[in-house]
Amino acid sequence: MTYTSLSLTLIFVLIPLLLSKTLKLGLEKDTLIATIRSIIQLLAVGYILKFVFDAQSYIYIFLMVTLMIIVATLNARKKGKGIKGITWKIALTLIVVEFVTQGVLLGFDIVPATAQYIIPISGMMIGNSMVLSVLFLNRFTSEIASHQNEIELILSLGGTPKQAIHRQLMNAIKASMIPTIESQKTIGLVQLPGMMSGQIIGGADPIQAVQFQLLIIFALLTAATLSSIMIGFLSYPALFNERLQLLETK
């Protein structure tokens, strides 16, 4: 794609700007900021990726993946503010997800151990786990708030925190995983996944694009399961004190 063609795509920014102005939606400033940020961020990432791909150094790959984990952790932890130690719990979850998925992919030589494969796949796994962690924490805190009586009942009968919170924990884990499983059921029927579409537009063989997409969605299933379960089992003990009392969550 030439820079002229790319600049013509700004028409797609102009349309919402004009509509917002006409209908007085007041979204012009946000739209402009979003456009400028996406141009700067993506160009910066493009140049960084080009540098890392050319260098083919594992140190740069490690630094890129570490940066992804830090940014994803800082973003997801906002939803679990009332849970003590949530930052390291999310970070540990993302690290485990990254190790397990890359371990299988590289260990079995499913993809080559190069920056071109490791970085984009890591981005998808970490990004997905981040969203899953946010979904889990949202659901978990609301489950606890709406079932406080039930939790207190089990504690009052001499149950342990794990027994008291079991149902809410399982509900939150299941609820956070449902979007990943459901989206896989309709994949290819409703919309073509972004990565596959990108490969096809880039001239790749559709069958090969499908093979890579399958690899990604299967890996995402593990990423989703691992993140929900890990963040769940790591976070629930922080909701109780040493006298096995339910702490107030904000």
Add this chain to the structure above:
Amino acid sequence: MNISYEPAIHFQQVTFSSNDKMILKSITGSFPKGKITTLVGPSGAGKTTLLKLCNGLLSPTDGQILIDNQVISAYEPTALRRHVGMALQAAPMIEGTVFDNLALPRTLQGEKLTEQEAIQYLQDVGLDQSFLQRPTNKLSGGQRQKVSIARTLINQSSILLLDEITSALDRQSVQEIETLIATINNKFNVTIIWITHNLQQALTIGHYTWVMMDGELIETGKSSLLNAPKNPRVAEFVQGVNA
């Protein structure tokens, strides 16, 4: 309160605060062993908080609680909660049948409740065995509260805390539960602490009473104190309830 009985629970200058708000203010007093003590007072007096402190669902901010002459923090929390049972106000149920709920205290300890035992507990609270497999969402308020009491009895606690268990019930159910609690107290010598808004109930069922207001213990003594309170605030409260 001048009590010649051995205390089951003793509060020594107990204070409880939450979110910088003082809910209980330096409470000192005893609940006599093997007796029924009612807790009365307006809403927001701190009665439920006081029960939760006895069961270890909350811990005092300051002061000391003794259970059977042993400081509460010396008890292992789950053991304490089995020793001091509690029937919660809303009678919360876990999803499932009446049997699932009755078996819950045993399930939590990795033990089983036999169907025969469950039927016996149901009969103790005035429900027949046809209720055993009934889903808990098909129970009336009174039946729910009876199942909740039966469930609390399964741990065979020596102290029982009851949080307004009859407030939402019809007259007949109230009478049945009053008789049941009096029987449990007589038959098993269980110490009972019962929060109630019904002063007549406190007079007829309770041996002793605590009157609480704004987080303070205002007056304690034999239940008959409600007939002639010494404290003018208590007198005003009693008059207001009876009006």
